Structure formats: C-alpha cells, structure tokens
Amino acid sequence: MLNLDAKAETAISRPGQQARSRILIVSYLFPPAGGIGVQRALSLARYLPDSGFEVHVLRAGNAAAPVFDPALCERIPESVRIYNAFTPEAPFWLRHTVWNWLARRKKEGAKQEDQAATPAKNGGLKSLATRMIRRVLSPEPEVLWYPFALRAASRVVRRLGIDTVMVTAPPFSAFLVGNALKRRFPYLRYVADFRDEWISFYLKDFEYQSGDHARRRATEIERETVTSADLVVAVAATSLEKIRGRYPEQPESKFLCISNGFDPEAFAGFHPRANAKAKLVITHVGTAYKTSSPQFYLDAVDGLPEQWRNRIETRFIGRITDAEQQQFKNRKSDIKLLGFMPQSEALRAMEDTDCLLVTMTNDISLPGKLYEYLAARKPIIALSPQGSEVDRFIQETGAGWCVDYQDRERIQSLLTRLCAQKTESGACEKRIADVETVQRFARPRLVSDYAEAMARLLSSTGEPPG
Helix, strand or coil, X not given: CCCHXXXXXXXXXXXXXXXXXXXXXXXXXXXXXXXXXXXXXXXXXXXXXXXXEEEEEEEECCCCCCCECHHHXXXXXXXXXXXXXXXXXXXXXXXXXXXXXXXXXXXXXXXXXXXXXXXXXXXXXXXXXXXXXXXXXXXXXXXXHHXXXXXXXXXXXXXXXXXXXXXXXXXXXXXXXXXXXXHHCCCCEEEEEECCCHHHHHHHHCHHHHCHHHHHHHHHHHHHHHHHCCEEEECCHHHHHXXXXXXXXXCHHHEXXXXXXXXXXXXXXXXXXXXXXXXXXXXXXXXXXXXXXCHHHHHHHHCCCXXXXXXXXXXXXXXXXXXXXXXXXXXXXEEEEEECXXXXXXXXXXXXXXXXXXXXXXXXXXXXXXXXXXXXXXXXXXXXXXXXXXHHHHHHHCCEEEECCCCHHHHHHHHHHHHHHHHHXXXXXXXXXXXXXXXXXXXXXXXXXXXXXXXXXXXXXXXXXX
C-alpha cells in the first residue's frame, strides 16, 4: 500500500468532479486478516463507494490476527485508500500461549491454596502476573494500537478533509481512536459500529476481559463512545436494546440496527449439491470457543445408539481454541477436524454438506456465519436457548431448526430423524429460507441502508469547515 503522503494527493476530488463525502473506517482487523471478523469492514469498504462515499480505511498493519486470508484483498476496490498503523503487540500465537500458561498456572495455584495451609508461592506469583497484565493491557491487549492509530488517523483526517469517521469493533479499544478524533475535530460525524455486545457478552464470556478493572475501563470507554458518537449501530436487535438501555438520556434517533449479512460475490461460484455419502454430513464453520462450544452437540451424538451414531459424519472447519480442544478427545462418532480455511475454500467445503451446525450458548449474540449459512441454502442445525437471537433468526427465516443446547433428548431426536430421511431418500429434509428472505441480508443492500443513515446524518449536521 502507498504511504499517506503519496496517497494524499490522489485521494482528493479533482476539479470538475462532484464532491463525495469522505469517510475514514477505523478497523483493527482488515484483509489480509481473515475470518468472519473482517467481513463487515470489508463489505463497507467495498460497497460504500457505490453510495457516493470516498472511502479510506485505517487498519493495524501488523495486527495480531488469529488467521489470515490474503485472497480477501482482491475484493477491495482500487478507489479505496488503505493506511497502516503499527501496533506493538506480540503475535497472536505468542500472546495466546503466554496468556493460557498464566491462566493455567493461576488455576493451579488457587487449587494448591485450597489444599494447603500456606499459599503456593509459585501460583501466587503467576496470579500476580496475570493481574498486572490485565491492568496494563486494559480492557484488552489491542489497546496498545491506540496511540499509533490515533496519530495515523489524525493525519488522514487533517490532510484529506475527512468528514465522517466510523469505528467498527471489536476490539472495542478501537473506540478510543474515535473518541479522541471527535475531541480533536468536533465537526467530524462519528459512527460507532458495535459488531458484538461488549458489556453483556464479551465481559461475561471472554476470560481476559472478565476482571473488575477491565469492566470498569470498558464501561468508561463505552459511555464516552455512545455519548460522543453521532450514530450508534448494532448488528442485532437485542444488542441494540442492551446498549440503548444503558444510556436512556441519549436521543432515540442516535441508535440504529444494521444486521450482518453475506457478500453475493463470494457465492458467485457456489454450487450447493447433495452429498453422495450414505452418512449424514454435518459441517460446523468458524471458531469453536467457549460460547460456541461443540460439547453439547458431540455429547448428543455420542449418546445416540450405535446404529444412528455411525451414520453421522461431522466436519469442523475453523480454529478451535485450546480450551475447546479437549471436547474432541475420546469421542465415539466420526469427526473430521479440517482446520482454518480461506473463505473460498470453506464455501466449497459447504457445497456438499447435508446440514450446517451452529452453537451459541449466549442468548444475545448472533454469529455472523449464520448469514453465510443462509446464503448457502443448506438446512441449519442451531443449538441455542429458546428466545435467543439465534432462535429468532431461525424462526423468522425458516432456515432450519433451533434446539436448546442443553436439551440432549431433542437434539438426538432431530439427528435421528434426519439420519432416517438420509437413509430412506438419500437426502434429509430441505428446510431452507426462500430467495427473497436470503436477499434481505445481501451486503450491498445492507450497506446501502447504512449509507442512507449516514447521508441523513451528514445533511442534518451541516458541512464541515473547509
């Protein structure tokens, strides 16, 4: 990518050209980083130019991303200008290894303290180190990117006449950049894009952010973000309600829900077809972590009579966290662990699956992969609480079945029925959404809705100073 000085001249509209609103999208993760976490920022960068925006993107040039998918860079329009800001973080694998080691030693130390009259010295030191790391890197390790990102973002805003800045998170510490830019350049229209619910989801279900200090810091950052932003966007109704409920003094017009979706271009060569295997093939795509644990599904399959269990093959495509690796040990069923795949390869692997699997134990989170599942036109087996966002999604789209993840008997009943159908007819029940429902979640349409909301924001606040 060109550096800022080289791009500054090319990014400005030429005489005779119609002025376009200039937006800076601040996204810590952006291609070549891969996974579902980059898809929203990528789609905004890809489709906002069609709505009259001149798009600039600031990313972490050396982001500590868990996975990479360089092919996604091919979807970035040539008109989009990308800027890199350095982050002094350790690589993801190293950071992950050290944190897991400290967390494990902390637990061992706590166990020893319970068993002995005197505290375990080694465990106590590891516990102290863990607390210190959490306090310094609060609310999350990516906070180290903040000063470098702010300096780079300020240069882009000042030199190119940016009128709108959008910060999309997680990592949520990226909102520090937007908050500071709003203070430095009060005329900026500031859009805070929450891809997940921070206070009720991340702080509850992700161990690193579970400490009291991280919660206090997160609450402070979120409050300043919602207060200073001109537009606060969430991807699910429940998430928006949670955020809105914490700040009742803020105007209703500030809050908006724009769901995640799928990119039609990614599915241009997608050819769903029946699986020729006698077995029922079920595929899980995406990271397996605490709240998307495969445990409940695997337990249900293992508990089936052998005649049914042997008719199921389960594929797992994606990263599996260290904590969830143990869920695959000593299993009785046929499991294929295929690891992370670039999006194009993962989609090809979905073409001949019978069903797609998602587990979400949190009732307010709506995994982004559900929209790609929807576009794949394959029945979805969802294990999530009744009344959850996942349950609502399945019910509203008619794209499959949702069973409470703790209801093993119902999970087994569903699997047995699908196995029987596959044995009798060579295919299981084809419960999928209709074409019109699927198209509601196409990224170009969703980004167009987003652009209209930002255009209204621009018109209501006037033009920035020249």
